[in-house]
Amino acid sequence: MTSCEYQQIDPQALPTPTPAPPPHHGNDRDKREEPKRPRRKWQVFPGKNRFYCDGRIMVARQSGVLPLTLGLIVITSGLFFIFDCPFLVKHLTSCIPVIGGGLFVFVVITLLQTSLTDPGILPRATPDEAADIEKQIDNTGNASYRPPPRTKEVLINQQVVKLKYCFSCKMFRPPRTSHCSLCDNCVERFDHHCPWVGNCVGKRNYRFFYTFIVSLSFLTAFIFGCVTTHLALRAQGGKGLVFALQESPGSAVELVICFFSVWSILGLSGFHTYLVASNLTTNEDIKGSWSGKSGEGVTNPYSHKNIFINCCSVLCAPMPPSLIDRRGFLPTDESVQTAGAGIGLAAKSEINVGTKGLLESAALPALLSTSCPQMKPQTAYTCPDSSPAVNSDPSPQLSTSCGARHTASSQGDTSPPRHTKTRSKKRKLAALNIPNPSFDVPVSPTSPDAGPSSKARGSFTPLH
Amino acid sequence: MAETHSLQDMRQQAAVAAKVFIQRDYTKGTVCQFQTKFPSELETRIDKQQFEETVQTLNNLYAEAEKLGSQSYVEGCLACLTAYTIFLCMETHYEKVLKKIAKYIQEQNDKIYAPRGLLLTDPIERGLRVIEVTIFEDRSLTR
Numbered sequence: 189m190t191s192c193e194y195q196q197i198d199p200q201a202l203p204t205p206t207p208a209p210p211p212h213h214g215n216d217r218d219k220r221e222e223p224k225r226p227r228r229k230w231q232v233f234p235g236k237n238r239f240y241c242d243g244r245i246m247v248a249r250q251s252g253v254l255p256l257t258l259g260l261i262v263i264t265s266g267l268f269f270i271f272d273c274p275f276l277v278k279h280l281t282s283c284i285p286v287i288g289g290g291l292f293v294f295v296v297i298t299l300l301q302t303s304l305t306d307p308g309i310l311p312r313a314t315p316d317e318a319a320d321i322e323k324q325i326d327n328t329g330n331a332s333y334r335p336p337p338r339t340k341e342v343l344i345n346q347q348v349v350k351l352k353y354c355f356s357c358k359m360f361r362p363p364r365t366s367h368c369s370l371c372d373n374c375v376e377r378f379d380h381h382c383p384w385v386g387n388c389v390g391k392r393n394y395r396f397f398y399t400f401i402v403s404l405s406f407l408t409a410f411i412f413g414c415v416t417t418h419l420a421l422r423a424q425g426g427k428g429l430v431f432a433l434q435e436s437p438g439s440a441v442e443l444v445i446c447f448f449s450v451w452s453i454l455g456l457s458g459f460h461t462y463l464v465a466s467n468l469t470t471n472e473d474i475k476g477s478w479s480g481k482s483g484e485g486v487t488n489p490y491s492h493k494n495i496f497i498n499c500c501s502v503l504c505a506p507m508p509p510s511l512i513d514r515r516g517f518l519p520t521d522e523s524v525q526t527a528g529a530g531i532g533l534a535a536k537s538e539i540n541v542g543t544k545g546l547l548e549s550a551a552l553p554a555l556l557s558t559s560c561p562q563m564k565p566q567t568a569y570t571c572p573d574s575s576p577a578v579n580s581d582p583s584p585q586l587s588t589s590c591g592a593r594h595t596a597s598s599q600g601d602t603s604p605p606r607h608t609k610t611r612s613k614k615r616k617l618a619a620l621n622i623p624n625p626s627f628d629v630p631v632s633p634t635s636p637d638a639g640p641s642s643k644a645r646g647s648f649t650p651l652h
Numbered sequence: 653m654a655e656t657h658s659l660q661d662m663r664q665q666a667a668v669a670a671k672v673f674i675q676r677d678y679t680k681g682t683v684c685q686f687q688t689k690f691p692s693e694l695e696t697r698i699d700k701q702q703f704e705e706t707v708q709t710l711n712n713l714y715a716e717a718e719k720l721g722s723q724s725y726v727e728g729c730l731a732c733l734t735a736y737t738i739f740l741c742m743e744t745h746y747e748k749v750l751k752k753i754a755k756y757i758q759e760q761n762d763k764i765y766a767p768r769g770l771l772l773t774d775p776i777e778r779g780l781r782v783i784e785v786t787i788f789e790d791r792s793l794t795r
Contacts, residue, residue: 297735311779320673342678349678359781363678377682395728396736490681501720504728506746507739508718511779 230514234312235373243514245304248371252383254303264445265292268411271438272418279421284414291407298400299385306510307390308376310357310365318358347489364490366471380470392510395503398460405450405457412446415439467491467498667789674707674783684714684780693787697768706760707783710753717749750776
């Protein structure tokens, strides 16, 4: 192993307290003016996220329909307080606005926490780690130009689990981790990318998400019930529903919104309650990883076999820390490295690996320059939500709620991914002029993944 | 302090000979555990038992951080009732244990690894993926 390309350890990157160069804590906001000032890690974060308040708040690049979600909730609750509460306080009880207000605050807080929290993003492998992994893969004995296996098998609670290699993050993904192509990040315990909250739902914010949808179901059901009671009370005495609606037009709007949303939100809450009780993720449920489709005796190795313990481990476990350390300071020499990590690594692999490196160095830069600079075509498309298909491709699965999408996509999960993969496949073919094997056949016989995620990689592996 | 000072000197002046990465051990699921297998590159620098003891202690500390016990349930329920706003003010159990781990690693580095020309990097700096062991060139120690 050559040591020439390894950089000397900068004391700042190490856990011992060495304040060189002295970071100006919170004194200077604009770190781009003077190149000598240390930059914070969020400024060079490779994923597609946006950061506010100097890295304290993060959102996905595409906020999806989060403004719509917030707007609907605020407007419906506002109309409730303005139109229904005065009447109900007079005729029933004054607890109603109190309960409504409490639920509303709860819903908004949990929604903001779901959207603005790091879902459990795994930072990308450092160039040294990636080189080490590449070396290990190469050492598993292929002298030919056949692409090396990009999966690793581990035994978890007597269950064989395949760990896949993530081309964007340059590491073997831990179990239950998936790469979200919308956010371009690997997320631990990836559930799904929710456009309604504009963020991925993963290990760190699943409990917020669950609390949000459960409290939202209560809020929607509560408002629906109150509005119905209000209109019924107004309409009694033979006056009729139309009269009641004319007297309180806001209630009509609320009624419509609540009627249409209560079913899907209740359905979603029920679905996620089932997932929590069996310690499954939406991703696993849709792919059928543990349902026994792929073989006999396949059980969920992460389940504690007890509903109560499963619920507690998902919702009440100690809150894991954010691994991306977005407010940490960069060592001064790393800021150049991380910016060009994708291209830089291609160069490093060229140095480390022998003949294969020549093949890689020829193919990779060509691929990288013609395809997306963020190496998007290589990322495995594992999000069950058809969000990229929604945004960029007309998808037959276009539906308006996560719940509907989940139930619909179990049937048609393979069709939306093919839209994005077809485009990326065409781009790659154009760049490389090599005959591409069909998507349905895994290119490398040693990586026969069952999920759709391998198919996106399947077209790329000939280069490796 | 003198030991720390020499550690800094060594880091600034020594050349990195190699880096060894101790990967995660997923046999118990997604809990944070590292493989205790002794890497061959360290055979000349440190004895196997010492290294394995370090990794095992780290594993125990991480297990303690993620333990599902009555304390974590109470914390979780309380957090849920307050719409998880207490996470903004309070230091979580996990973070407390991470501080303990950082202290332990620093202590191990100062006492055991630095004198042998090795350096352990806290796994949290690598996203809890690996324990990075940096091997410094021998000649920097014989100054």
